[in-house]
Amino acid sequence: xxEEIIHNELxxxxxxxxxxxxxxxxxxxxxxxxxxxxxxxxxxxNVFLVGxxxxxxxxxxxxxxxxxxxxxxxxxxxxxxxxxHEVLKEILLSLEIPIHGRExxxxxxxxxxxxxxxxxxxxxxxxxxxLKRFDILYILARGNCGLVLISNxxxxxxxxxxxxxxxxxxxxxxxxxxxxxxxxxxxxDRVQYSFRPGSLPKALIRVTSLLAKGDxxxxxxILRRAGRKAExxxxxxxxxxxxxxxxxxxxKLRKSYLLSKLNEHQRIIHEILExxxxxxxxxxxxxxxxxxKHPVVSRAYRNYMQKMVxxxxxxxxxxxxxxRYEIIL
DNA sequence: CATCCACCGGAACTTAGGGTTC
DNA sequence: GAACCCTAAGTTCCGGTGGATG
Numbered sequence: 127x128x129e130e131i132i133h134n135e136l137x138x139x140x141x142x143x144x145x146x147x148x149x150x151x152x153x154x155x156x157x158x159x160x161x162x163x164x165x166x167x168x169x170x171x172n173v174f175l176v177g178x179x180x181x182x183x184x185x186x187x188x189x190x191x192x193x194x195x196x197x198x199x200x201x202x203x204x205x206x207x208x209x210x211h212e213v214l215k216e217i218l219l220s221l222e223i224p225i226h227g228r229e230x231x232x233x234x235x236x237x238x239x240x241x242x243x244x245x246x247x248x249x250x251x252x253x254x255x256x257l258k259r260f261d262i263l264y265i266l267a268r269g270n271c272g273l274v275l276i277s278n279x280x281x282x283x284x285x286x287x288x289x290x291x292x293x294x295x296x297x298x299x300x301x302x303x304x305x306x307x308x309x310x311x312x313x314x315d316r317v318q319y320s321f322r323p324g325s326l327p328k329a330l331i332r333v334t335s336l337l338a339k340g341d342x343x344x345x346x347x348i349l350r351r352a353g354r355k356a357e358x359x360x361x362x363x364x365x366x367x368x369x370x371x372x373x374x375x376x377x378k379l380r381k382s383y384l385l386s387k388l389n390e391h392q393r394i395i396h397e398i399l400e401x402x403x404x405x406x407x408x409x410x411x412x413x414x415x416x417x418x419k420h421p422v423v424s425r426a427y428r429n430y431m432q433k434m435v436x437x438x439x440x441x442x443x444x445x446x447x448x449x450r451y452e453i454i455l
Numbered sequence: 456c457a458t459c460c461a462c463c464g465g466a467a468c469t470t471a472g473g474g475t476t477c
Numbered sequence: 478g479a480a481c482c483c484t485a486a487g488t489t490c491c492g493g494t495g496g497a498t499g
Contacts, residue, residue, distance in 0.1 A: 446496090
């Protein structure tokens with residue numbers, strides 16, 4: 127196909143770190159203020175980047191790590207590497223400490239502590255709420271390192287021991303949803319590097335910036351899919367139709383992606399909740415037991431529910447015995 | 456107002472499974 | 478393949494909880 131529309135897909139994906147950052151000036155300034163002492167070998171301020179998905183938290187963090195702290199920082203996505211052992215392993219690997227992975231966790235801790243005695247480094251834990259255990263924070267809190275923690279959950283660190291929290295002394299940096307005009311600037315910038323000139327009318331970027339509802343990730347995903355669709359249809363330009371289709375897909379995609387993370391039992395629970403709407407936890411469990419031949423014990427059910435809440439599929443309200451669940455997606 | 460109810464969630468344990476090294 | 482190391486899911490046990498109840 128010589129008339130391709132997207133000539134470089136990379137700027138439309140999450141791995142891409144742009145050179146220019148739009149509409150995050152104040153957050154960037156604050157982040158620099160907190161971290162820059164490290165350049166003069168002083169202790170940086172620990173930071174907590176928090177805000178909804180697709181608001182530039184990760185991009186900003188990675189940008190600053192790349193620009194100022196290359197070789198003396200580690201970026202770990204806790205969704206991907208969620209256990210203490212995995213996190214330690216990734217930290218050591220990204221600082222080019224040779225390890226194989228057979229070492230017990232205690233050995234990895236020793237190595238990291240030895241490293242931290244030698245020099246100050248920066249560690250970024252993205253999606254920090256996905257950590258299976260938080261003891262890694264305890265280890266890092268007493269170490270010689272700056273922390274950049276990222277989450278879209280304001281309560282991610284709430285159940286942390288109060289002493290550790292005060293020890294971390296996190297400076298919160300908030301990332302609000304992008305306004306449509308702001309999103310437009312971001313999308314337009316990325317389009318420049320990815321679409322063939324003239325193949326995506328500005329008006330459609332504008333439409334996308336409205337459809338994405340403040341989430342840059344979704345905006346980029348819509349554009350990428352729309353571009354592909356237009357190519358498949360043999361068009362020279364993207365039209366509104368492709369954007370519309372892509373937008374629908376992007377939303378469906380997110381839900382099916384999340385559903386794919388559920389097991390059979392969890393999916394059944396999700397379906398019950400979808401059919402019946404808001405319902406109390408105890409009743410939900412009973413209904414589930416009726417539907418399944420070999421139901422899990424109630425304690426396991428409660429873990430299921432926590433998982434679904436964490437994934438953002440389900441909302442919980444109330445506490446203790448009066449907990450109620452409701453579908454979000 | 457004390458007690459109870461019915462569920463919450465932490466902790467410890469079991470079982471199954473995967474990867475690496477020797 | 479034995480000897481380790483790890484993770485993940487599920488079970489059992491149990492102290493905690495706060496509105497409902499009489």
